[in-house]
Amino acid sequence: MARKTGSHSEITGPRIRAAALTLFARNGFAAVSMRQIAAEVGVQAGALYLYTPDKETLLFDLLKSHMDELIATWDALPPAATPPARLEAFVRFHIGFNLDRADAVFLSYMELRNLGPANFATIEALRRDYENRLGAILHDGQAAGDFTAPDAKLATLAIIAMLTGVTTWYREGGRLSRDRVGDIYWDMVRKSVAA
Amino acid sequence: MARKTGSHSEITGPRIRAAALTLFARNGFAAVSMRQIAAEVGVQAGALYLYTPDKETLLFDLLKSHMDELIATWDALPPAATPPARLEAFVRFHIGFNLDRADAVFLSYMELRNLGPANFATIEALRRDYENRLGAILHDGQAAGDFTAPDAKLATLAIIAMLTGVTTWYREGGRLSRDRVGDIYWDMVRKSVAA
DNA sequence: GTCTATAGAAAGATAGAC
C-alpha cells in the first residue's frame, strides 16, 4: 500500500505506549506530562492525541494489555500433570513473566487509582481471574492431599504477593540468576503449603 | 503560656499531616494538590507553608515518622527466647502494625520516587534497617538448626513482601479476624523456612 | 500524521493585610 509522506502511525503508536510505560512506572502517572511522553518519542504533545483519546485511556490500555497477555501466556502453557507440578510451573512462570515486565507490574499495582470506576473494575476483574488460576491449583492440591493450607484464598494472596515482590529488588546481572531465584522461591512456596 | 488569638498550631500541624497521609495514599502524591489538603483541614493553601517548607518535605516527614515508629515499636518489644518464637513475634507484629497504618505502608512503598536523592536514601536506609531485624532472626535460626532457608536475604524479602501484602486486601469486619490472619500467615511462614 | 499555537484550568509557592 502507498506510504504517505510523514506517516508513521505503525511505529509511533507502539513507541508512545513504550515511552508512557517507562515514564509512568518511573515517575508515577500523575507526575508525567503528555509533553514528557511526546518528547521521549520525538513528537509534539498534540500528536499523542491521534493515538489516545486522553491520558487515562493511555494508562488503561497499558494495564489491560499487560493483564491480557499475562493470562493468555499462562493459559497457553501445557498444564502439568499434578497439582504440585502445576504449582511449581506457576511459581516459575509468575516470576519470569513479571521480571520481563517489571514496569507494567509496578503500574498495575500502583496506578489503578488513577482509573475511572469502569476501567478500574475491568482491570480488577482480570487480576482476580489470574489469581483464581493459582487458587484452583491450591484447591485441587488440597483435595488430592498434596497441600495443607488453612485458607486457600489467603494462601493465594500470600503467594502472589511474595512472588510479585521479586520485581521490586531483582536486578539483571546481580548476585542471583533468574533460575536460582525461581529455585529458592519454589522451595519456600512448596514448603509453605506442604501437607 | 499565653494563647494568641487565632493560633492553632498545636492542632493544625497534625491535622495537615493526617489529611496529607490519607489523600496521598488514596490519590497519589502527585495527584493531590496543596489546595486539596488545605480544604480537608479547613484552612487556605498558603497556611500550609507555615508547617512545611514544600510539598515534598511534607511527604518525607510522613514516611520518616512511619519508619521511625515502625522500628522503635519493634525494638521496644521484649525479645522472645528462641529464633522460632522471635519469627512468630515478627510475623504477628508486622501484620498488626501495618494493618493499623495501611495508608503509610502504601505510601512508603509507592511514593518513594517522589523524593529527592537525599530523602530517598534516608527512607531506604531505614527500610533496610528494619528488614535486617528479620534477617538476623533467620540467620540465628539457621545457625541453631531451627530453619533451613537456601538464601537468608531472599527469604527476608520474600517474607516481608508476603506479610506486607495483607494491607492490600484486609478489610476490618471482613471474613477473618486479625488474629486469624496472623495465625494463617504464621503457619505459612513457619513452614516456608522449616528445616 | 505531525506541527505550531493556544485556550482554559490548575498547580506550587509567596507577599502583605489583619
Next chain:
DNA sequence: GTCTATCTTTCTATAGAC
C-alpha cells in the same frame, strides 16, 4: 496563624496550518 490575592509555571486538550 491565617487569609486573600496573585505571580509564574505547567498542565490537558483542541484548532487549524501544512
